[in-house]
Amino acid sequence: MKHVNRRGFLVNGSALAAAAAARTEMSAARADFPWAARQTYLNAATEHPLSVHSTRAIEEYLHALSHGPDSARDRFENGHLMAEVKRMFARLINASPHEIGFTPSTQTGENIVLEGLDIQAGGGNVVTNDLHYGGSLLNYAHRRKAGMDVRVVPHRDYQIDIRDLERVVDRKTKLIAIALVSNVNGYVHDVKAISDLAHAHGAYLYCDVIQCAGAIPIDVKAMGIDFLACSSYKFLMGGRFGYLYVREDLQGAVLRPRLFGGRSTPSGASRYEISTASHIGCVCQHQALQYIHALGVGRIAAHARPLIDRLRKELPAAGYPVITPETSHSPIVSFRLNNPEEARARLKAANVIVTMGSYLRVSVSVFNNMADVDRLIAALA
Ligand SMILES: Cc1ncc(COP(=O)(O)O)c(C=O)c1O
Numbered sequence: 001m002k003h004v005n006r007r008g009f010l011v012n013g014s015a016l017a018a019a020a021a022a023r024t025e026m027s028a029a030r031a032d033f034p035w036a037a038r039q040t041y042l043n044a045a046t047e048h049p050l051s052v053h054s055t056r057a058i059e060e061y062l063h064a065l066s067h068g069p070d071s072a073r074d075r076f077e078n079g080h081l082m083a084e085v086k087r088m089f090a091r092l093i094n095a096s097p098h099e100i101g102f103t104p105s106t107q108t109g110e111n112i113v114l115e116g117l118d119i120q121a122g123g124g125n126v127v128t129n130d131l132h133y134g135g136s137l138l139n140y141a142h143r144r145k146a147g148m149d150v151r152v153v154p155h156r157d158y159q160i161d162i163r164d165l166e167r168v169v170d171r172k173t174k175l176i177a178i179a180l181v182s183n184v185n186g187y188v189h190d191v192k193a194i195s196d197l198a199h200a201h202g203a204y205l206y207c208d209v210i211q212c213a214g215a216i217p218i219d220v221k222a223m224g225i226d227f228l229a230c231s232s233y234k235f236l237m238g239g240r241f242g243y244l245y246v247r248e249d250l251q252g253a254v255l256r257p258r259l260f261g262g263r264s265t266p267s268g269a270s271r272y273e274i275s276t277a278s279h280i281g282c283v284c285q286h287q288a289l290q291y292i293h294a295l296g297v298g299r300i301a302a303h304a305r306p307l308i309d310r311l312r313k314e315l316p317a318a319g320y321p322v323i324t325p326e327t328s329h330s331p332i333v334s335f336r337l338n339n340p341e342e343a344r345a346r347l348k349a350a351n352v353i354v355t356m357g358s359y360l361r362v363s364v365s366v367f368n369n370m371a372d373v374d375r376l377i378a379a380l381a
Pocket residue numbers: 045046104105106107108132133135179181182183208210211230231242
């Protein structure tokens with residue numbers, strides 16, 4: 001295995017920085033994701049393939065773990081790399097690095113927010129909606145059983161009407177919790193309107209951004225987001241661990257840390273950390289976030305747009321009604337399925353990977369192109 005100089009690799013990103021910077025054309029990104037040559041993979045919203053750059057870094061890390069010596073392992077397991085990863089994630093959402101803590105997952109982040117706000121003890125309520133993630137809705141169902149006042153707003157035609165939220169938010173509302181982009185259908189919430197509603201009632205806004213971080217621009221300040229969490233295995237391109245953003249002035253007094261350990265710091269959002277974050281996740285994210293920044297989230301979003309637009313136009317004509325509002329510009333689009341078994345068989349025969357449940361969900365990323373979309377349409381038409 002090629003020896004990589006510590007400073008060259010960690011500080012300058014070595015091969016990756018060079019590779020990512022060279023990707024001025026989005027079409028060149030396809031070669032960085034070998035999976036795309038093997039299957040028509042339109043499923044980044046479930047799990048993003050690893051890039052060759054993340055894979056190489058992880059392989060080098062594993063080699064250091066199995067062969068040593070200490071100094072080789074320390075090239076990957078060090079505070080500098082972790083701080084750099086936090087800085088890059090903070091930049092992605094227009095936050096400060098001390099507003100970012102590592103968390104094992106999105107749902108852990110949401111639980112930290114729910115526990116830290118003292119909602120139930122203070123007689124408060126939580127407002128969410130049924131386009132939030134199923135696992136989170138399960139969390140709220142458990143909490144309701146335990147006595148929490150939880151209000152779940154139903155969608156209307158697969159979008160959330162702000163007037164429905166206005167009807168249930170009151171002075172006792174402590175938190176509005178949403179998936180900024182819904183995993184169900186890629187619906188993009190009107191986040192600023194929801195944030196204004198929350199703040200006008202003295203409540204806070206939590207956003208689950210796992211279905212959009214790295215895929216569409218997120219600005220916590222402009223959007224008025226108070227708390228945010230996500231994992232890295234979707235549009236952040238790999239590494240099974242996550243991030244928690246807590247607005248600086250809410251840390252401590254408003255959002256109390258409830259769990260403590262060797263990683264809990266006296267200040268900053270790392271006060272919500274307990275144990276050391278996944279090193280393998282950090283190694284992967286160190287590469288992936290450089291890659292995303294080098295491409296630019298604006299360009300990544302622009303790349304997805306015509307692919308999604310074409311699916312939205314062609315699949316309804318083939319008998320798959322779209323359930324994603326036209327105004328939602330995300331990398332995800334979903335369709336109703338009249339005959340799931342037939343669709344599943346056709347996609348299997350065509351070697352096309354999407355999410356199939358009670359509906360068909362298609363998601364696109366930097367490695368996808370119009371030929372992928374055409375193969376999906378041809379398989380279903
Ligand atoms: C919107 C949304 N939130 C949360 C999750 C689960 O995230 P985690 O495994 O990081 O808790 C998913 C997984 O598909 C999701 O789509």
